[in-house]
Structures are given as structure tokens and as C-alpha cells.
Amino acid sequence: MATRQTPYSLVFGTEVLIPIEVVILKARYQLQDQENNARILPHDLDTIDELMDLARTRMASHQQKMAKAYNKNIKVRRFQIGDLVLKKAFQNTKDPNAGNLAPKWEGPYLIDSEARNEAYWLATLEGNFLPRF
Incomplete structure (x- = not known):
């Protein structure tokens, strides 16, 4: 993906947690608890705009590269x-x-x-x- 972000993370500010990760305890889920998550989540929501700006910058860079590659063959x-x-x-x-x-x-x-x-x-x-x- 050109933005290097998932659509879910661009909207909600965090990575998605699939149900199998809850069943098979991984460090990502195992080290989190409800109180810590409730405290950190508002901070993550503030960084959504930052992630979107990075994604826009990467997308614009990608589009410029594609346009340059396309236009070099035009006579x-x-x-x-x-x-x-x-x-x-x-x-x-x-x-x-x-x-x-x-x-x-x-x-x-x-x-x-x-x-x-x-x-x-x-x-x-x-x-x-x-x-x-």
C-alpha cells in the first residue's frame, strides 16, 4: 500500500486486533489491560491527524513517481x-x-x-x- 498504513488505522488511529489474537495470547494483547488501554486510547486518537498527514505525503510522493514514470515515454x-x-x-x-x-x-x-x-x-x-x- 502506498500509504504504509491500513485503512482501519487511518480512521481509528490503532491497528486492528483480530479475534484469533485474543484466543492465542500474544504479547501485544497480553500486556494490555482495560485501565491502561482506556488511558492510552485518547492519546492515540490525537495522533490520527498525524498518521493521515503522513499517509497523504506518501500518497502524493507515490503519485508523483507514477506520473514521472508514465510521462517519460510520452513524445x-x-x-x-x-x-x-x-x-x-x-x-x-x-x-x-x-x-x-x-x-x-x-x-x-x-x-x-x-x-x-x-x-x-x-x-x-x-x-x-x-x-x-
């Missing part, structure tokens, strides 16, 4: 007006009778103009604008 492609491109074929534009053998790409199309950052208006090779879907 940015810039297109120019006049380039020929292919467009992904979606369910609504595919031939319904083609099944799995339908082409996954449509085109080629001509980049006519830039709509926004890295978004383009496409046209057919004859010059007809391609409608947006």
Missing part, C-alpha cells in the same frame, strides 16, 4: 497546417456490419487551421471541412 508531436493526419474511427462512424475487421482509423485528412492549443480543424483532401462530432 510530443506538433502538427503544421497542411499536414496529412489520420483520425480515430469511433463506434458511431464505423460501418456497423464490419465487426472486428473495421478499420480503426479514418483518413487521410488535411489540417486546415488550428482551433486551440493542439486542436485542429480538419478537411478532406478535396477541401471540404470535416464536421465535429
Whole structure:
């Protein structure tokens, strides 16, 4: 787990004690008594926020590492007006009778103009604008 904490400990501030640990006396359970537990429990509840902050920090670190590993393989492609491109074929534009053998790409199309950052208006090779879907 990225946080190195169990969900139970993040909510309640202590580790869960399973029933078999009560039957087979372990040092963790054997050395505790009711009065000592009642005295220590409020202190443990105060440390829940600390555990949650540590978990958030670890989670953010883990997410940054994952994003870095993912983004290192991405190659940015810039297109120019006049380039020929292919467009992904979606369910609504595919031939319904083609099944799995339908082409996954449509085109080629001509980049006519830039709509926004890295978004383009496409046209057919004859010059007809391609409608947006």
C-alpha cells in the first residue's frame, strides 16, 4: 500500500486486533489491560491527524513517481497546417456490419487551421471541412 498504513488505522488511529489474537495470547494483547488501554486510547486518537498527514505525503510522493514514470515515454508531436493526419474511427462512424475487421482509423485528412492549443480543424483532401462530432 502506498500509504504504509491500513485503512482501519487511518480512521481509528490503532491497528486492528483480530479475534484469533485474543484466543492465542500474544504479547501485544497480553500486556494490555482495560485501565491502561482506556488511558492510552485518547492519546492515540490525537495522533490520527498525524498518521493521515503522513499517509497523504506518501500518497502524493507515490503519485508523483507514477506520473514521472508514465510521462517519460510520452513524445510530443506538433502538427503544421497542411499536414496529412489520420483520425480515430469511433463506434458511431464505423460501418456497423464490419465487426472486428473495421478499420480503426479514418483518413487521410488535411489540417486546415488550428482551433486551440493542439486542436485542429480538419478537411478532406478535396477541401471540404470535416464536421465535429
